[in-house]
Amino acid sequence: MVTYIVRRVLLMIPTIFLISILTFFVIELPPGDFASRYAEALQAQGLDFDDEVLEGFRELYHLNDPTIIRYFKWIGGFLTGDLGYSIEHRRPVAEVLGERMVLTVVLSLVSLLFTWVVSFPIGVYSAVRQYSFGDYFWTVIGFLGLAIPNFLLALVLMFVISKYFGGAIGGLFSREYQDAAWSIGKVLDLFRNIWIPVIVVGTASTAGLIRVLRANLLDELKRPYVELARAKGLTERKLIIKYPLRIAINPFLSSVGWVLPGLISGAVITAIVLDLPTAGPLYLRSIRAEDMSLAGTFMMFLAMLTVVGTLISDILLAIADPRIRYD
Amino acid sequence: MATASGPVLFQEERVQSTYDASQWRLMRISFARHKLAVVGAVVVVLGYFIALFAEFVAPYDPGAITFVSPARSNQLIPPKLPRIVHPDGGLRWFFVHPLVEMRDQETLMVTYPEDTSVSYPIRLFVRGAPYKLFGFIRSDIHLWGVADGRAYDDPEKVRLHLFGTDQKSRDVFSRILHGTRISLSIGLLGVAMQFVLAIVFGTISGYFSGPLDNAIQRLIEVLTSVPTLPLWMVLSISIPQSWPVIRVFFAITIILSLLSWPGLARQVRGKVLSLRETEYVVSARLDNAPTSRIMFIHLIPGLMSHLIASLTLAIPGTILGETSLSFLGLGLHEPAISWGVLLQDAQQLRTILFAPWLMIPVIPVILFILAFNFVGDGLRDAADPYKS
């Protein structure tokens, strides 16, 4: 088991390294740099300055260094905990992103939890009572959930809530906690408000997971070992809990690998539509402004969240399935 | 079953045909049994038909601002259905009353009450704005329209806006129909690119194990670890604003496909790995058949049915990708018309509270995603005709 984990962690290193290269060069892709965007913005306001000033600006933020050098500076800083400096916000990236990133992680993880808690009983029910009214009902709901894109759901929910309930949904906190320091009250307030974004972000993956779980369980229910358990004289309820459910846990655990990236992507767009105080809206602004260190850090974090999430799910999978463990 | 009555005979006939039918025939029969898949297929075919003949099917020009006069702005007209009950109580063929544009003196809002004293019928194949179908067939015949005798560019022309108009006085219904063109073709084109990438990388990776396989596997792993939407967002921001619509369209398609093939490639690889060990491929290899021949003659046809199903299921992702990007203002821009571009108008809560019909483009998005999912599911089941 330990060797398995060690091997898995070692395999992660080249992946993260490659991701950092991909991230950096993709972020570098848009034409121009922060200086030119900044100049455009200032010129739009009627301010004019010559190229020399601009060059000085570039020198100051090392925008003129060759790409390779800047990559190693960036990744080197990353490894030592220095996330760089956001030129746009004139503050260290860690400071700008910090709280928002935590909220992004909280939103994604709560959505994952939501996905699991909702899809498990429904998936099991649909498989065990295949072709029942409930199965059809959830299949329809599931298909709709898959078909409605996150941001549309956010839009529609926003419309319905402001039109029919009079309230505005904005953000994750009530007004009194918006700018307050962290306290138990604020955390509780967060969980009072987080459910709308969680529904928006989690619906599609919940629908997907229900379908996977149902299909998997239906397969397992036909296996000879279920028949044997029945032939042993186990009651139907006991044998379903002990055998197929136990094995259907596997796709559930491995779902982290494909559900989490979807949730994170969904969280980004939902946050933009609902204007949540997470990192999503900040990211959109930073790529528009070509604030490279901010955008890069954000993307790197998201990728690492996925990689670590997959690692955890692989370890859980190995615990759940001896075949993997002994491989 | 023992009696030789009609229905039983029919059943036996059907049974007989499935028992020794070819694989494609079996697939067709299996697909036809999947009712939702058939419905989905009809919707999809209808969608592409509309995409081809949008100018004809749509009653109005989607791009041009409706001809306005100082007295008429035609902005944000609410949706209206044609009537069949005449004010005199009798039933008539579909007709409309002209709308009067009025400004409320207190709120300064524009309202559009109906002038019920006059009515004009809806007719099929009416003359309207001229267009060129496929770029060369000149015509001004539209599938339907209001027959009021006025010219199409007369500001007083009576129109029926099924889904209302937008802030620029354009007919939302016609714009949605025209939107099928980009929104649905980006799905097909994107999937075609993913198909090529997935086949190339998947077959290579599955057929030649070793370092090449390892490298491709690592690449796939990296691509699947990076959340797609943020990556799409940066990539599309690199598209120069000055590019013409068509070039932006291709650029967006490439961006969407570049990040979506790994899942498919993984499936192809798995399938190739199992096919590689089948007798017919092994014997071809022992016969010293060239690698390319083994791949194209033996492996890829074996993958086809599964791949087509997976590809159909990948179309919604591409459609959604374009819609999301355009909605965020990172994808296509006006004058291009896609459902995502249309939804840009619905971004502000204030706008949709006042004009909720601007959210209507949501419906075709959901409809076609559902339709493609149903068709894909049906195809996937049909690809395994021996399974159940």
Added chain:
Amino acid sequence: MAPERPLLEVNDLRTYFFTSLGTVRAVDGLSFSVPLQRIVGIVGESGCGKSVAARSILGIIPPPGRVVSGSMHFDGDQGLLDLAALDPHDEVYRKTRGKEISMIFQEPMSALSPVHTVGDQLVEALMLYDEQLTKEDARDRCIGLLRQVGIPSPETLIDAYIFELSGGMRQRVLVAMAISGEPKLLIADEPTTAIDVTIQAKVLDLLRHLHEEKRMSMLFITHNMGVIAELAHEVIVMYLGTVAEQGSVNDIFDNPQHPYTQALLESIPGIGVEPKTTLQAIEGSVPDPYRRPPGCPFSNRCPSFKAGTCDAALPPLYRVSESQTARCFLLEGNEVVAEAAPPPEVSADG
């Protein structure tokens, strides 16, 4: 009929599957009995309904299949039960299952859960059959069972997973599971098909040994005539869901009456046969389950086919001798034991 009441008496059993393509009459008018302490072999090609018959007895027919008519009288601890009349979910039936009638499955690899240890799956069965049993005692008894079926160092293997065992060991685990309730009737569904020939003999030895030791009745299902000859006292030859011929081992091997039985016997290689003589394969194949030939089900492959007779009606069961019966028109003139009953009119939801 033997003076003693048989342990299991199956009469005109019909198990149908209602699929979207039509009704499959997997078991169609099957009658046989398993006397106390005897080994009855059921032999037939794949698809003849042997396995469905076994599952019908256990009441574990998967949907869309269902026992539609007939009776299965079982003389067990809970008195004489007609299993066919019981709902498969019935408590009485469930308590019979596994404890009094148990089954050895064909594929040990897929019949055992891959994510539970051997002990876990065995202890579960033991504790189900003896509710007073504590976990520790069950574990001890489980080790004893594993030793009894010839598993070396059962103390360690009890905590192994199924994929860590060899094919033969896995099959022994299945046997241990099947005998854990000390059943009166042990059904073995092709228990040696999935394992190596060298180990097959050992497993057969084990089964014979267990039979002698525990004096339980066995219903041995196989397509292998050789295995039948070695193990069974009585033989039932099945074809397309019904009995073609039945009798004692000697009757069937020395005096086969049904052309199908004769063909089956000709298709096995034997000692004393001239070298280089070609083995006789049976012409044609089992008909499409949706399209049975009219009349005798074997008529389309039968070398003694008589037009106008064999394809007109299902032959009745004729008596050959005191212990032997066969369903073939060639025996016309012999005493009719049972007329061929027409299949009942049933529908999927009946």
